[in-house]
Amino acid sequence: MADGTASYAPVAADLSDARRRDEADPLREFRERFAIGVDPIAYLDGNSLGRPPKATIERLHQVLDAEWAGRLILSWPERWVDLPAQVGDQLAQTVLGSGPGQTVIADSTTVNLFKALHAACGLRPDRTEIVVDDANFPTDRYLVDSIAAERELTVRRLSPDPESGVTASTLAQVIGPRTAVVLLSHVDYRSGYLADLAGITTAVHEVGGVVVWDLSHSAGLVPMSLDEAGVDFAVGCTYKYLNAGPGAPAFLYVAAQHLSAVSQPITGWFGAADVFAMAASYEPAPDIRRMLSGTPSVLGIVAVQEGLTLIAEAGLDRIRAKAVDLTEYTIALADEKLAPLGASVASPRAAADRGGHVTIRCAGAEDVTRRLVEAGVVPDFRNPDLIRLGLSPLTTTYAEVWTAVDIFARITSRRGFTA
């Protein structure tokens, strides 16, 4: 429930109830499309590294055999060279709710953020400030600091309530006629707070600024429409909810209206107008390819493609609906079983303000996490007192969540639980 009240009726907190929820889950068949072994018994970190789809494993074998071993370098012109923009379009359509020609798959989120932030600052050369929030992911904050130093900009920092996040009204206190660029995360990596992407984008535009969104914790989880919201730039990971595997390349979106004006600092040959002309000097591609730099990771992009195919089949609306239900269920269980032991929910209580993970604040969080992992439950420890329970709608079961919270409670209550 969006108002966060009606759904906190006590859950029938037994495992058979959790199994009934799994049987009624419209997405239950998708779990079988992933390679899932017996360990761990509860994997609650799919928001950090998603599980491998079976189709991805098969496809990678096929690419290795038929395309790499079979055709060697001939595969570059035959199949690989256009993959960054082709799969970028597929991601735009499936995940970003945006039109073609504005998205590429390339590099890491960190490198793409570096390029997007420079490109965004370049669109407002007369402005002097760049805005970021203290709760943002380290890479985001560190890049803002170094880019501000390099471009002689002043960093304006927001310190949002750690259990919620940045809103258009808190942002209003730090943006104005000097604001060049605002960088925010759509879903906060710690609290799970889901920011108002469209409202904040409008607020930044009202003061004449440019917005860069980090979609790492919302891409493939929360439906969005970047074109309709008027977003300028966006970046995000593919190894989280898109299940593309460790180190899979990230995505970078630039709104069509900016493409002819943007320049980015890593001016490699793959971003050149004619890649194979080997021209004497750099001439940027006229289109989204100008955001590319070097040779793309073919195996990684192919894995992104398979992850997207699964998301498209499941449908983002159904994925979001299950994320809401799973997080509500997790919060209800935590209130019932963990709160009496002193461990509290540190994520927004209104579903409309929440992404796909539920964070628990507890004493000795690092030690509790270690004991959870020993007991076959894999969450994510966040310094100093937070444990993140990541729920991946295509693979996480209610029974998994029930088991995890049950073991968590037994560890926390020190009733002699042994793994």
Ligand SMILES: *Cc1c(COP(=O)(O)O)cnc(C)c1O
């Ligand atoms: C996971 C994450 C990243 C990771 O960036 P990499 O370059 O892939 O290491 C960046 N930003 C946010 C908000 C994240 O959640």
